[in-house]
Amino acid sequence: MFHLRLSAFFFCMSVFALAASAQTNPPKPANSQQKPSKPAAPISRSPELTEREAPEAENLDLEAFKPRAIDTSLAPAVIAFGSCNKLDKPQGMWNDVAANNPNLWIWLGDIIYADTNNMRVLAGYYKKLKNEPEYKKLRAKAQIVGIYDDHDYGNNDSGGGYPWKKASKKCLLDFLDVPSNHPARKRDGAYTAYSFGKAPQRIKVIILDTRYNRDTLLPDLSKKSRYLPNLEGDMLGEAQWKWLENELRHSDANLNILCSSIQVLSDEHPYEKWGNFPNCRKRLLNLIVHTKPKNLMIISGDRHMAEVSKMDLQGLPYPLYDFTSSGMTHIRSGTTEANRLRVGDMIVKRNFGLIKVRWEAAKPIVTMEVRGLQNELLQDITVKY
Numbered sequence: 001m002f003h004l005r006l007s008a009f010f011f012c013m014s015v016f017a018l019a020a021s022a023q024t025n026p027p028k029p030a031n032s033q034q035k036p037s038k039p040a041a042p043i044s045r046s047p048e049l050t051e052r053e054a055p056e057a058e059n060l061d062l063e064a065f066k067p068r069a070i071d072t073s074l075a076p077a078v079i080a081f082g083s084c085n086k087l088d089k090p091q092g093m094w095n096d097v098a099a100n101n102p103n104l105w106i107w108l109g110d111i112i113y114a115d116t117n118n119m120r121v122l123a124g125y126y127k128k129l130k131n132e133p134e135y136k137k138l139r140a141k142a143q144i145v146g147i148y149d150d151h152d153y154g155n156n157d158s159g160g161g162y163p164w165k166k167a168s169k170k171c172l173l174d175f176l177d178v179p180s181n182h183p184a185r186k187r188d189g190a191y192t193a194y195s196f197g198k199a200p201q202r203i204k205v206i207i208l209d210t211r212y213n214r215d216t217l218l219p220d221l222s223k224k225s226r227y228l229p230n231l232e233g234d235m236l237g238e239a240q241w242k243w244l245e246n247e248l249r250h251s252d253a254n255l256n257i258l259c260s261s262i263q264v265l266s267d268e269h270p271y272e273k274w275g276n277f278p279n280c281r282k283r284l285l286n287l288i289v290h291t292k293p294k295n296l297m298i299i300s301g302d303r304h305m306a307e308v309s310k311m312d313l314q315g316l317p318y319p320l321y322d323f324t325s326s327g328m329t330h331i332r333s334g335t336t337e338a339n340r341l342r343v344g345d346m347i348v349k350r351n352f353g354l355i356k357v358r359w360e361a362a363k364p365i366v367t368m369e370v371r372g373l374q375n376e377l378l379q380d381i382t383v384k385y
């Protein structure tokens with residue numbers, strides 16, 4: 001009990017220190033090389049947690065905030081993932097997720113919608129979610145890893161220029177119970193990788209940080225499109241590229257899951273996507289081809305809909321899939337969108353994703369399921385690698 005109180009004390013102190021430093025020190029530009037950011041989008045704040053209420057949200061459940069390392073001894077047979085979760089909307093899908101007995105839950109961003117520069121408010125949102133009774137039940141069942149997108153990292157569509165990114169990264173890693181000695185604590189981003197289970201049925205999950213070092217988006221002033229392609233722009237930063245190359249080249253897993261908060265393959269829509277940085281997207285696809293990890297698939301979020309995209313890459317001995325699931329609590333308007341790479345349907349219903357893995361010796365058979373309210377199966381696509 002004593003150590004619990006002590007760790008809670010240090011946790012609260014660190015959050016207050018973080019919040020205080022974020023509030024008292026004027027933010028420095030994160031990267032002086034970067035072009036100036038676009039004007040800040042209007043901040044939309046969920047009404048259920050105001051700045052005044054946030055400190056009260058910090059002391060709700062001490063046990064829920066105990067750092068622990070991810071147990072990688074067993075390869076998960078069921079991996080669930082999702083994104084875009086507003087706390088002022090019903091959190092009604094956690095029981096449906098848990099009903100599938102996932103061994104692992106992967107957050108792909110917009111875990112909460114904070115849209116704030118106040119780190120105490122951000123931490124308060126994360127803590128509120130962590131104390132949602134249904135989410136706690138899932139936490140008791142499945143290990144949880146993941147990454148932020150924009151609304152939980154900073155503000156809408158924010159990137160490497162977000163001045164509070166260091167503190168925001170800490171809030172995310174605290175939310176995910178990442179121990180203080182984990183290498184991600186010292187990286188220039190919250191990217192992580194985990195290898196689960198033993199060969200030949202090992203599964204590696206590689207989680208990218210597409211915010212911390214992302215260059216500036218180029219708004220289309222003619223308003224014909226939302227963004228113009230930024231041909232020189234980068235998504236990851238050189239340290240993360242080097243880390244990613246190493247993780248791919250030396251992966252001994254027979255199923256590799258590359259996690260990106262925003263879509264990699266689908267690039268005909270006008271919103272956030274790797275396609276806004278076309279050369280950077282090419283660099284990622286080339287890296288996959290050259291490092292040749294066995295049986296790699298991509299998962300992504302952000303879009304408030306679900307779909308599966310497929311691309312055949314010369315030199316890669318299997319088709320590359322990008323399985324998007326987004327919209328735990330809300331969905332987009334409009335039910336059509338061009339995507340020449342789509343297989344199956346675009347699902348415009350609240351959803352989460354499931355990756356079910358069976359093995360034939362060293363070969364994975366992967367079923368990508370889109371599931372909705374009441375655990376309804378909305379689409380399933382099976383790939384035999």
Ligand SMILES: [Fe+2]
Binds near residue numbers: 083110151302304
């Ligand atoms: Fe979102």
